Amino acid sequence: MITRFTDIINGLKGFDRKFTNGELVSKMLRFLSEDWNSLRMLIENTKNVNTYPLEELYGTLIMYELNNFETKEKTKRSKEEMKEPPKKQIALKSTNDEGSSNTNMSDEELDDLVLLVKKLRGFRNNM
Numbered sequence: 001m002i003t004r005f006t007d008i009i010n011g012l013k014g015f016d017r018k019f020t021n022g023e024l025v026s027k028m029l030r031f032l033s034e035d036w037n038s039l040r041m042l043i044e045n046t047k048n049v050n051t052y053p054l055e056e057l058y059g060t061l062i063m064y065e066l067n068n069f070e071t072k073e074k075t076k077r078s079k080e081e082m083k084e085p086p087k088k089q090i091a092l093k094s095t096n097d098e099g100s101s102n103t104n105m106s107d108e109e110l111d112d113l114v115l116l117v118k119k120l121r122g123f124r125n126n127m
Contacts, residue, residue, distance in 0.1 A: 002058055005031055022050035025057055032061075039064050 005028055009019065019027075026049055029040050043052070043060070105113070 001031070002061070020050070021052075021054060024054050025049050025052050028054070028057060036061075036064070 009024065009027075013019070029043060029049070032040050039060070043049075043057070
């Protein structure tokens, strides 16, 4: 944006058009899109546009853009993290019988154990 603005102003200076610093700062502020309204209003209300250096305005715009970009990135990352589905957890059934053997398992418990082993093998292979 700054490069484009400078190119336009330099082109007009080629036609012997003279600009004061206040005119350049005012034109640059008007050149900003609506996303920059808060910064534009802040500068217009707190600074004297006629004496505000154009280079300082450039620096302010760049810093605002960098800070605004970082804020948008953080917001975007936090929204993406919130959209992640909850991780599935696998739990084993606990038994109180310390001396029981695997031969006493019901068919349903055995099927659950086989399914768990298959899931664990798939998990390890994906790592």
